[in-house]
Amino acid sequence: MNCEVCQLKELEVEHFEIREVLRCILHTIVFHRALGLIRPKDVDLELFEITYVQCGDVELEKKIDERIDHFISWVEKHPNKKSQICLSFYEVKSKQPSWFTNKTERLYWEQWYVNLNVTQHPKHHSSKSHHAKVVVDPGESATEDRSSRRAMVEASLREVLFQIIKFVNEKKDHVPPISDGVIYFPYEITIPSSSDSAFGMDMIKRMLHSGHPTMLS
Amino acid sequence: MEMDRESGKLEQIVSQFRSKILHVILNSRIPSLHHHYQQQEPLSLARVRKSDKWFNLVLGDRAAALENLNFSLRNLLDPMIIDIILVHHSSCSSSVDNLYTPSAAVGSPSDETVIERWVVQYDCARVNATPSGADTSSSYKKTYKKSIILLRSLFAQMRLLPAYRIFRQLSSLSQTYNVDLVYKVSSFSHPFSREEEGAMKEYSFVPVEAFPGRLCVSVTYRTALSDFNLEPLVSLPSNIITDYVGSPTTDPMRSFPSEKGFHATSFSIRGARPPSPSPFQRPHSWSSGFHKGLPLMQNQSLAGSPPAYRTSPKPYDVVSPQSDIYGNRIRSRLPTLQQATAYDEYQLSPPFSASASPSPPAYLSGANPVVAHHCSETAPVTIPFPLTGRNSFYLSLNSSDPSRHSLPPLSPRSSKHDASSQESPSGIRSYRKLEALRAGESPSGLSINYSAQKMVRDTKDDSGRFSGLLSSSGSPRIGFSRSSSRLSFQDDMDDCEFSCPFDVDDIDVSDSPASQNIEGKKALDFTAQSVPVGKKSQDAAVGMLVHMLRTAPPLRQDPSCYSTHSSKTVGYEGGVGTASGFFMPCKTADALEELKSYREMRDLLLSKSGTRVVRKEGTRVVRKEEM
Numbered sequence: 001m002n003c004e005v006c007q008l009k010e011l012e013v014e015h016f017e018i019r020e021v022l023r024c025i026l027h028t029i030v031f032h033r034a035l036g037l038i039r040p041k042d043v044d045l046e047l048f049e050i051t052y053v054q055c056g057d058v059e060l061e062k063k064i065d066e067r068i069d070h071f072i073s074w075v076e077k078h079p080n081k082k083s084q085i086c087l088s089f090y091e092v093k094s095k096q097p098s099w100f101t102n103k104t105e106r107l108y109w110e111q112w113y114v115n116l117n118v119t120q121h122p123k124h125h126s127s128k129s130h131h132a133k134v135v136v137d138p139g140e141s142a143t144e145d146r147s148s149r150r151a152m153v154e155a156s157l158r159e160v161l162f163q164i165i166k167f168v169n170e171k172k173d174h175v176p177p178i179s180d181g182v183i184y185f186p187y188e189i190t191i192p193s194s195s196d197s198a199f200g201m202d203m204i205k206r207m208l209h210s211g212h213p214t215m216l217s
Numbered sequence: 218m219e220m221d222r223e224s225g226k227l228e229q230i231v232s233q234f235r236s237k238i239l240h241v242i243l244n245s246r247i248p249s250l251h252h253h254y255q256q257q258e259p260l261s262l263a264r265v266r267k268s269d270k271w272f273n274l275v276l277g278d279r280a281a282a283l284e285n286l287n288f289s290l291r292n293l294l295d296p297m298i299i300d301i302i303l304v305h306h307s308s309c310s311s312s313v314d315n316l317y318t319p320s321a322a323v324g325s326p327s328d329e330t331v332i333e334r335w336v337v338q339y340d341c342a343r344v345n346a347t348p349s350g351a352d353t354s355s356s357y358k359k360t361y362k363k364s365i366i367l368l369r370s371l372f373a374q375m376r377l378l379p380a381y382r383i384f385r386q387l388s389s390l391s392q393t394y395n396v397d398l399v400y401k402v403s404s405f406s407h408p409f410s411r412e413e414e415g416a417m418k419e420y421s422f423v424p425v426e427a428f429p430g431r432l433c434v435s436v437t438y439r440t441a442l443s444d445f446n447l448e449p450l451v452s453l454p455s456n457i458i459t460d461y462v463g464s465p466t467t468d469p470m471r472s473f474p475s476e477k478g479f480h481a482t483s484f485s486i487r488g489a490r491p492p493s494p495s496p497f498q499r500p501h502s503w504s505s506g507f508h509k510g511l512p513l514m515q516n517q518s519l520a521g522s523p524p525a526y527r528t529s530p531k532p533y534d535v536v537s538p539q540s541d542i543y544g545n546r547i548r549s550r551l552p553t554l555q556q557a558t559a560y561d562e563y564q565l566s567p568p569f570s571a572s573a574s575p576s577p578p579a580y581l582s583g584a585n586p587v588v589a590h591h592c593s594e595t596a597p598v599t600i601p602f603p604l605t606g607r608n609s610f611y612l613s614l615n616s617s618d619p620s621r622h623s624l625p626p627l628s629p630r631s632s633k634h635d636a637s638s639q640e641s642p643s644g645i646r647s648y649r650k651l652e653a654l655r656a657g658e659s660p661s662g663l664s665i666n667y668s669a670q671k672m673v674r675d676t677k678d679d680s681g682r683f684s685g686l687l688s689s690s691g692s693p694r695i696g697f698s699r700s701s702s703r704l705s706f707q708d709d710m711d712d713c714e715f716s717c718p719f720d721v722d723d724i725d726v727s728d729s730p731a732s733q734n735i736e737g738k739k740a741l742d743f744t745a746q747s748v749p750v751g752k753k754s755q756d757a758a759v760g761m762l763v764h765m766l767r768t769a770p771p772l773r774q775d776p777s778c779y780s781t782h783s784s785k786t787v788g789y790e791g792g793v794g795t796a797s798g799f800f801m802p803c804k805t806a807d808a809l810e811e812l813k814s815y816r817e818m819r820d821l822l823l824s825k826s827g828t829r830v831v832r833k834e835g836t837r838v839v840r841k842e843e844m
Contacts, residue, residue, distance in 0.1 A: 040274065
């Protein structure tokens with residue numbers, strides 16, 4: 001089985017926009033990969049005039065918010081850096097246990113890389129609650145610049161969403177069969193660790209598990 | 218056999234796929250169907266109907282219209298073409314539309330524009346192909362899985378296309394617009410014109426293999442919808458009503474707008490977008506709870522609901538800043554309105570009725586708003602002039618000189634002194650009495666005259682404050698205390714037989730019970746004729762008057778006055794019928810000195826006016842007797 005990789009278009013966002021943007025992108029991806037019985041839930045972004053769709057699973061929402069919080073913390077420690085968040089879908093395969101590997105292994109069949117370029121130094125901490133409102137950055141003074149910049153980010157985000165839909169439509173064969181009672185495929189969200197070397201180790205570990213080199217689209 | 222079963226499954230998948238797509242599209246584009254969906258109670262996934270579980274996408278029960286459509290399009294080989302049409306209402310389209318604000322952008326009435334065209338087709342190139350056993354066994358599973366993915370992406374994409382914004386605006390319950398989104402489902406369609414094609418883009422979803430054919434879904438959509446002016450026809454006033462009628466704290470003396478603005482209350486009306494209300498078109502708090510209402514004539518200005526006006530030609534300028542593009546985005550996404558038919562009923566519902574509000578506006582009756590105001594609240598206090606023989610003099614004077622309304626008549630205590638010379642009037646003087654003095658009809662009172670005139674000036678300066686008090690002929694404004702001078706007045710000008718609650722003289726509470734009884738009776742008489750005082754502002758004005766009189770230097774000190782008024786209650790605050798007197802005890806000598814000074818002033822004034830001082834000696838005689 002191939003591991004399809006999708007590198008999403010880089011988005012230039014400000015610190016206070018990270019949460020909303022990541023929520024939108026990650027939930028959209030998961031929605032397309034939650035092939036079990038769901039009741040879709042429309043969610044309107046507060047900062048942008050975009051509506052995305054969630055699965056409606058509360059646990060999923062919590063997990064995604066936790067990972068976003070983790071990512072934001074990382075960004076705050078590494079300001080003005082290009083960052084990446086990886087959403088991977090895998091299959092769990094049982095394997096003969098050996099002293100190198102565990103009983104089960106993860107076969108990654110799809111990976112999504114969300115590329116963000118956080119442009120501004122974080123001035124305040126975002127709330128960890130997933131019900132918190134987005135705090136508007138008070139730094140920007142020019143309203144026109146802010147609105148034009150906001151429009152650009154919105155257009156870029158819309159492009160990213162279209163990119164996801166296009167990718168999902170074009171590549172369907174690698175998607176594993178749907179198991180009964182399972183709402184969404186197992187997934188993991190990887191946040192780059194504090195050091196690049198550790199992040200690289202994560203990649204190598206993933207490659208070992210998947211058994212083939214990562215293909216970049 | 219197995220192949221037939223498999224092909225049957227495939228056919229079922231294709232059929233359900235078409236139904237599901239239709240359901241998804243119409244739920245995301247037609248407001249009435251969306252409302253139908255919103256009103257359903259979300260069942261747990263375990264209790265979802267089997268028909269709703271297809272493609273693992275729970276959308277809720279289908280509206281009846283959708284069921285009928287499914288039945289009519291059972292031929293799976295025919296394409297299913299779903300047109301989403303934007304209908305732009307104009308004034309000429311229908312009798313109901315005559316009430317709407319006519320469209321300025323589109324010339325022809327009720328323009329219809331296809332903003333999206335969805336084509337769902339089972340493209341079966343090889344109808345007679347016979348799939349192999351191995352292929353069929355898993356083909357429908359793969360087809361089903363891929364159909365699920367396609368439907369997911371279609372569901373998500375519907376929220377990203379331009380028409381979604383319009384849909385959200387029209388789905389907003391707080392406003393209605395001059396456009397509607399309707400749909401047309403058929404198996405054929407008229408091709409777009411070149412001009413239309415130029416304004417549209419096409420997106421085709423990757424077809425899903427459904428052996429022997431494939432499921433194809435494509436959409437042709439308008440990229441820009443800014444040409445369509447979404448003009449809100451109704452908007453709920455969101456401003457806070459600062460001068461809410463009916464509040465106990467509302468100033469009863471507030472002037473109300475003219476009759477023009479009070480044909481009806483400010484209920485939400487289809488067809489009118491209220492701008493910020495002018496001072497004469499005050500919104501009312503009861504209008505905030507109404508979403509729909511009677512359609513409004515374009516040029517009709519309703520009370521409290523300002524006339525309609527056009528918004529700027531931007532299709533997505535909606536309502537509040539927070540809601541922005543999507544209308545009331547912050548609002549609950551689960552409106553409580555009924556289905557589309559009920560929606561229409563709301564539009565034709567009668568206007569606001571008084572019963573719906575706890576404090577209905579009095580001007581619903583269409584009466585004079587000032588009168589209506591008085592109907593709803595206590596009228597300003599007017600203290601009438603009792604029509605007695607003794608007071609007829611005042612009345613005549615009233616009629617002759619309007620300016621004489623400014624001074625109150627004699628206090629009731631003064632009327633009581635008819636019976637007892639020992640008693641002194643409460644000291645309230647009227648301008649008319651002073652005029653009579655000038656004319657030689659009244660005895661003493663020079664000093665009083667001066668004071669009264671002074672008070673007249675004061676009261677004229679404060680005409681706004683005391684206007685309510687002075688509107689009638691008998692409202693007392695000024696209380697002079699005192700004494701024998703008042704006694705003389707009583708002799709000449711008849712005593713006020715009514716008690717003025719604002720007497721300033723009778724401050725002293727050591728009045729004798731005997732006099733109190735008589736005074737009390739007269740006070741009661743007065744109150745029977747007077748309008749009860751009940752207004753805070755009235756009382757405040759009276760209080761000020763009393764304070765003036767209290768702080769005014771006494772004319773004369775009369776011990777007998779203490780005895781007569783000592784037991785009287787001092788209750789001018791809302792005091793109905795109390796013959797209150799405010800009497801500042803002072804030494805006799807001081808009072809005499811004062812009297813002298815007043816006399817001198819009176820003489821001076823009279824000399825200036827050329828009026829002879831009459832009975833000056835008589836007054837002195839009386840004073841000597843008292844002393």
